[in-house]
Amino acid sequence: MQQQPNNPLHGKTLEMILNELVAHFGWKELGMRIRINCFNDNPSIKSSLKFLRKTDWARKKVEELYLEIA
Numbered sequence: 001m002q003q004q005p006n007n008p009l010h011g012k013t014l015e016m017i018l019n020e021l022v023a024h025f026g027w028k029e030l031g032m033r034i035r036i037n038c039f040n041d042n043p044s045i046k047s048s049l050k051f052l053r054k055t056d057w058a059r060k061k062v063e064e065l066y067l068e069i070a
Contacts, residue, residue, distance in 0.1 A: 008067060014059065015049055017066045024069055034061045 009017070021030055022045070031039035036058050038051040052059045 008070060009063060012066075014052060014062075015045065017062060018045060018048055018052070021062065021066055021069070033065060034058070036061075 025033065027039060027043040038048045052062060
């Protein structure tokens with residue numbers, strides 16, 4: 001397994017990141033910070049993960065926000 005000592009997201013799954021953001025901000029605040037429908041309209045971890053796995057720009061925004069609070 002390749003080591004990535006300078007990658008702060010190494011070892012973090014998208015689900016772990018999303019759960020931490022929801023715990024930290026809540027869905028309402030998260031939806032205001034990152035304006036995507038899956039955070040604002042009937043949000044759930046499952047639907048959000050499905051969208052984020054398909055949409056690179058949204059995933060990047062989630063990862064950037066996570067790095068701000070980490």
